[in-house]
Amino acid sequence: MLEGVIVKGIGGFYYIDTKRGVFETRARGIFRKEGIRPTVGDHVKISVLDEENKKGSLDEILPRRTELIRPRVSNVDQAVIVFAAKSPDMNLDLLDRFLLLAEEQELDIVIVLNKIDKDNNQDYEEAATLYRQAGYLVICASAELGSGVEDLKAALENRISVFAGPSGVGKSSLINAAFPGLELNTGELSKKIQRGRHTTRHAELIRITENSYIVDSPGFTSLFLNHIPSEKLQYYFKEFEPFVHGCYYNGCMHINEPDCAVKAQIGKAIHPMRYQRYVNIVQELKKEEERKK
Numbered sequence: 546m547l548e549g550v551i552v553k554g555i556g557g558f559y560y561i562d563t564k565r566g567v568f569e570t571r572a573r574g575i576f577r578k579e580g581i582r583p584t585v586g587d588h589v590k591i592s593v594l595d596e597e598n599k600k601g602s603l604d605e606i607l608p609r610r611t612e613l614i615r616p617r618v619s620n621v622d623q624a625v626i627v628f629a630a631k632s633p634d635m636n637l638d639l640l641d642r643f644l645l646l647a648e649e650q651e652l653d654i655v656i657v658l659n660k661i662d663k664d665n666n667q668d669y670e671e672a673a674t675l676y677r678q679a680g681y682l683v684i685c686a687s688a689e690l691g692s693g694v695e696d697l698k699a700a701l702e703n704r705i706s707v708f709a710g711p712s713g714v715g716k717s718s719l720i721n722a723a724f725p726g727l728e729l730n731t732g733e734l735s736k737k738i739q740r741g742r743h744t745t746r747h748a749e750l751i752r753i754t755e756n757s758y759i760v761d762s763p764g765f766t767s768l769f770l771n772h773i774p775s776e777k778l779q780y781y782f783k784e785f786e787p788f789v790h791g792c793y794y795n796g797c798m799h800i801n802e803p804d805c806a807v808k809a810q811i812g813k814a815i816h817p818m819r820y821q822r823y824v825n826i827v828q829e830l831k832k833e834e835e836r837k838k
């Protein structure tokens with residue numbers, strides 16, 4: 546028995562990255578009978594049928610820790626959310642939506658503010674401080690100059706990461722700067738999504754170091770939040786966490802209620818801009834909930 550990770554699945558074959566190389570396997574019939582679909586990212590056990598030609602049989606899927614839907618990958622540990630300091634301009638409303646989706650999936654989060662070489666006034670520092678104070682790891686980077694790249698590499702170590710963020714912020718460029726051997730084309734990640742609109746596209750894992758992988762297509766390509774119940778939203782604002790249970794009312798939404806422990810932190814542990822976006826998104830979600838009634 547050999548253990549490994551499914552890095553690719555095509556036409557009934559699953560490719561398993563192991564300590565002894567990548568094996569091409571077929572899944573045992575039992576999975577189909579039991580309605581289990583092997584998924585990229587699954588930790589598996591295989592039996593080797595042909596060591597030299599790297600063929601095997603996929604025998605067992607170890608329990609999944611997480612299951613990302615878009616793209617469909619198991620055991621993703623972390624979302625690397627990339628925004629540009631300039632071109633395109635930073636949009637913190639959009640950044641918060643990416644954060645919410647990643648928080649909802651219980652992923653660890655790294656925020657990368659890329660293209661700092663384009664921002665002579667260092668305006669990105671303000672956003673970096675805001676999100677650091679909220680409790681996030683924020684890396685200010687320039688794929689162009691190579692700054693921040695070592696920090697990014699360190700953050701990817703020993704995990705499966707998915708990159709997310711708007712088009713053109715430099716996701717592929719950062720990956721290339723960190724791992725020159727991979728030579729992802731710039732624009733590569735988005736090409737894959739476009740293809741995905743018409744055909745079922747299967748994500749693949751790219752091994753970047755001994756024990757680390759990245760997903761080859763971007764995460765959270767739809768930023769719809771409508772599936773999140775409005776009363777759950779508070780739990781996905783990281784810096785609210787220590788305070789949400791301190792309110793006078795059970796089920797406090799932290800908007801109009803008196804004696805609210807969250808509101809008491811506005812301008813202290815909670816940045817007014819983040820609080821305002823919380824209120825906006827709650828209202829958005831409530832409107833949608835009303836409409837569906």
Ligand SMILES: Nc1nc2c(ncn2[C@@H]2O[C@H](COP(=O)(O)OP(=O)(O)OP(=O)(O)O)[C@@H](O)[C@H]2O)c(=O)[nH]1
Pocket residue numbers: 659660661662663686687688689690711712713714715716717718719730731732733734735736763
């Ligand atoms: N000045 C500067 N330009 C950068 C930097 N990083 C990326 N770029 C440029 O920005 C453009 C977009 O970079 P990509 O790496 O393709 O961006 P992406 O996020 O992968 O884009 P999609 O694949 O569309 O999602 C390219 O022309 C890059 O050369 C940077 O740090 N500084």
Ligand SMILES: [Zn+2]
Pocket residue numbers: 792793797798799800802804805806807808
């Ligand atoms: Zn409250």
